Amino acid sequence: MNREAMTPLIEVVDLKKYYPVRGGIIPHTTGWVRAVDGVSFSVMRAQTLGLVGESGCGKSTIGRQLVGLESPTEGSIFYDGRDLAALQKKPEEMRQIRTKLQMIFQDPYSSLNPRKHIYEILAQPMLYHGISQKDTVRRDIRKLLNMVGLPETVLGRYPHEFSGGQRQRIGIAKALSLNPEFIVCDEPVSALDVSIQAQILNLLKELQKELKLTLLFVGHGLGAVNYVSDRIAVMYLGRIVEYGDARDIFVHPAHPYTQALLDAVPIPDPGEKDKPRRLLEGEIGSNINPPAGCRFHPRCPYALPLCRTQEPQMQKIPSGKTALAAGEHYAACPYCSNIKEKE
Ligand SMILES: Nc1ncnc2c1ncn2[C@@H]1O[C@H](COP(=O)(O)OP(=O)(O)OP(=O)(O)O)[C@@H](O)[C@H]1O
Ligand SMILES: [Mg+2]
Numbered sequence: 280m281n282r283e284a285m286t287p288l289i290e291v292v293d294l295k296k297y298y299p300v301r302g303g304i305i306p307h308t309t310g311w312v313r314a315v316d317g318v319s320f321s322v323m324r325a326q327t328l329g330l331v332g333e334s335g336c337g338k339s340t341i342g343r344q345l346v347g348l349e350s351p352t353e354g355s356i357f358y359d360g361r362d363l364a365a366l367q368k369k370p371e372e373m374r375q376i377r378t379k380l381q382m383i384f385q386d387p388y389s390s391l392n393p394r395k396h397i398y399e400i401l402a403q404p405m406l407y408h409g410i411s412q413k414d415t416v417r418r419d420i421r422k423l424l425n426m427v428g429l430p431e432t433v434l435g436r437y438p439h440e441f442s443g444g445q446r447q448r449i450g451i452a453k454a455l456s457l458n459p460e461f462i463v464c465d466e467p468v469s470a471l472d473v474s475i476q477a478q479i480l481n482l483l484k485e486l487q488k489e490l491k492l493t494l495l496f497v498g499h500g501l502g503a504v505n506y507v508s509d510r511i512a513v514m515y516l517g518r519i520v521e522y523g524d525a526r527d528i529f530v531h532p533a534h535p536y537t538q539a540l541l542d543a544v545p546i547p548d549p550g551e552k553d554k555p556r557r558l559l560e561g562e563i564g565s566n567i568n569p570p571a572g573c574r575f576h577p578r579c580p581y582a583l584p585l586c587r588t589q590e591p592q593m594q595k596i597p598s599g600k601t602a603l604a605a606g607e608h609y610a611a612c613p614y615c616s617n618i619k620e621k622e
Contacts, residue, residue, distance in 0.1 A: 285323065285324075286323070286324055287321035287322060287323055287324065287357075288322055288323070288324040288358065288359055288460060288461055288493045289321060289322040289345065289356070289357070289358060289461055289493065289495070290321045290355075290356070290357040290360075291318060291319055291320050291321070291341075291345070291354070291355075291356050291357075292319050292354055292355045292356075292357070293317050293318070293319055293353065293354040293355070294315055294317070294318045294319070294341065294344060294351050294353070294354035294355075294356065295313070295315055295316055295317055295318075295351060295352045295353040295354050296314050296315040296337070296340050296341075296344060296349065296351055296352050297311040297312065297313050297314065297316075297352045298311065298312040298314055299311060299312075300312060300567060310567050310568075311567065312566055312567055313517050313566050313567070313569060314337045314340040314517060314566060315337040315340050315341055315344070315351075315517050316337075316516075316517035316518055316566075316569070317354070317517075317518060318337075318341065318354075318514075318517070318518060318519050319354075319519075320512050320519060320522060322461070322493055322494075322495055322510075323493070323509070323510070324491075324493055325487075325491040325492065325493055326493060326494075326509040326510065327487060327493075327494040327495075327496050327507050327508045327509050327510075328494070328495050328496070328508060328509070328510045328511070328512060329496045329497075329498065329504035329505065329507065329508030329510070329511040329512070329525060330342075330495055330496070330497045330498070330504075330511075330512050330514060331497075331498050331499070331500070331501055331504045331511060331512070331513050331514065331540065332499075332513060332514035332515055332540075333499065333515075333563045334499065334563070335563055335566070336514045336515055336516055336517065336563060337514060337516075337517045337566070338465070338466075338497045338514060339465050339497065341495075341514075342382060342463035342465050342495065342497060343382075344356060345380065345461070345463055345495065346377075346380040346381065346382045346461075346463055347363065347373075347376075347377050347380060348382070350364070350367075351364075358376060358379070358380065358461070359460075361376070363376070378408050378410075378457040378458070378459065379457075379458075379459050379460045379461060380459060380460075380461050380462075380463075381454040381455075381457060381459040381461070381462045381463070382454065382462065382463045382464075382465060383447075383450050383451055383454045383462060383463070383464045383465065383467045384450060384465055384467070385465055385466040385467065385469050385470055386470055387438075387446045387447050387449060387450030388438060388439075388446060390450060390453070391438040391446070391449060391450065391453070392438070393437065393438050393439060394437075395437070396434065396435055396436060396437050397433050397434050397435075397436055397437075397438075397449060398420065398434040398435065400438075400449070400453060401420050401423065401452060401453060401456050402416050402417075402420060404453075404456060404457060405419065405420075405456050405457065408457055410456065410457055410458060420434070420456075423452045423455060423456055424452060426452070426455065426486065427448040427449075427451050427452045427455070427482065427486075428448060428482065429445065429448050429449070429452070433445070433449070442475075443470060443471050443472075443475065444471055444475035444478065444479060447467060447468070447471065447475075447479050448479070448482070450467070451467075451479075451482065451483070451486070455486070455490070459492070460492070460493060461492070461493045461494070461495070462492055462493075462494050462495075463494075463495045463497065464483060464494055464495065464496045464497065465497045466497050466498055466499065467479060467483065467496075468480055468503060469498070469499065476503065480503060480506055480507055483496075483507060484506075484507050487507075494507075496508055500540065500543060501528075501529065501537075501540050501541050501543075504525075505525055505528075505529045508525040509524070509525055510522070510523060510524060510525055511523065511524075511525045511528045511529075513528070513534065513536065513537045513540065515536050515563070515574055515575050516563055516564055516566055516569055516574040516575075517566050517569065517574075518574060518611070519593070519611070520534045520536055520537070520575065520610065520611045520612065521533060521534040521536070521537045521608075521609065521610040521611070521612075522593070522607075522608075522609045522610075523596070523607050523608030523609055524607065524608060527608045528608065529541065531596075531608075533596045533608065533610040533612065533615040534575075534610040534611065534612045534615060535575065535579050535580065535581055535612065536559075536575050536578075536579075537610075539559045540559075543559070559578060560578060561577060561578045564577060570587075571587060571588060571590075572585070572586050572587045572588045572589050572590055572591075573586040573587075573589075573590065573591050573611075573612070581614060583614065585613075586614075591611045591612055591613050592611060593609045593610070593611045594609060594610065594611070594613065595607070595608070595609055596608040596609060596610055596615060
């Protein structure tokens with residue numbers, strides 16, 4: 280791997296995003312939704328980081344902060360070493376950087392203007408940002424469509440005239456149209472049926488390789504996320520509980536929450552159907568009043584008295600336990616290694 284690939288394009292340091300909760304007869308702020316509550320990670324250049332966790336744990340909120348749709352409550356985001364908050368004071372530089380940070384949404388319909396046909400949807404931003412000129416834009420759009428596997432005949436049609444899979448391809452073309460370096464793919468296949476999911480995942484994988492894109496791939500389950508990711512971050516209630524090399528995490532999940540997520544992945548091999556599975560019970564807790572200590576402790580089958588009071592810090596999981604242990608691996612559970620020994 281060359282040196283450039285080993286440097287992070289995106290670095291997130293202690294990111295927090297709190298939303299006000301309004302209540303009372305005279306509406307006022309009665310509390311805060313701690314959607315993201317102190318998260319740090321980096322995304323290596325030309326690699327994919329998978330972000331996985333249950334609904335409501337804060338994945339999309341992280342995505343929105345990374346592409347500049349919202350500003351963090353606290354913490355920093357560095358793009359290619361530049362602090363995005365400091366760039367707010369330099370609008371022209373910020374405008375250019377925004378084009379480099381794009382997002383693909385779960386429901387592309389919501390990100391495509393229903394009153395515009397596909398040509399307008401793709402051409403307008405390209406012309407506005409000077410990516411293309413009037414005499415070259417049609418040629419550039421043709422290239423884009425070719426990349427995402429759509430024929431040129433789609434250009435005169437409106438978003439509602441497409442199937443979900445085709446619409447997602449248009450969403451991908453739109454994200455690619457401004458020559459981005461980094462794309463947040465926010466559950467891009469969750470709304471599609473299984474056969475189409477595989478096509479879109481493969482398309483994203485190919486494009487990532489071909490265009491050397493850096494991706495944050497958000498998903499609910501570890502199956503699809505593992506398929507496309509180099510590294511994985513597992514989130515629970517606004518915090519990252521495990522982070523590391525995708526293969527390492529998939530084969531040797533350390534945190535009890537990751538183990539349960541992995542056990543929820545369907546097994547295609549009928550011979551393994553009787554394998555004991557640790558299924559999650561209860562619901563993800565409140566992010567207004569998160570549980571004290573380890574946020575996962577009310578659902579953790581291994582919780583000890585200490586877990587109710589002490590917030591666990593990320594610690595390195597010893598690698599090299601097996602031939603597959605390839606890279607860095609961290610988990611926020613002081614009992615991870617003991618759990619493994621007990622099993
Ligand atoms: N603008 C907002 N105002 C108030 N609360 C918000 C806002 N946006 C998100 N939230 C809350 O922040 C938390 C995290 O939401 P987010 O959409 O990031 O979750 P998610 O992990 O993407 O979930 P899903 O997998 O269902 O998409 C949720 O409790 C949500 O209700
Ligand atoms: Mg989401």
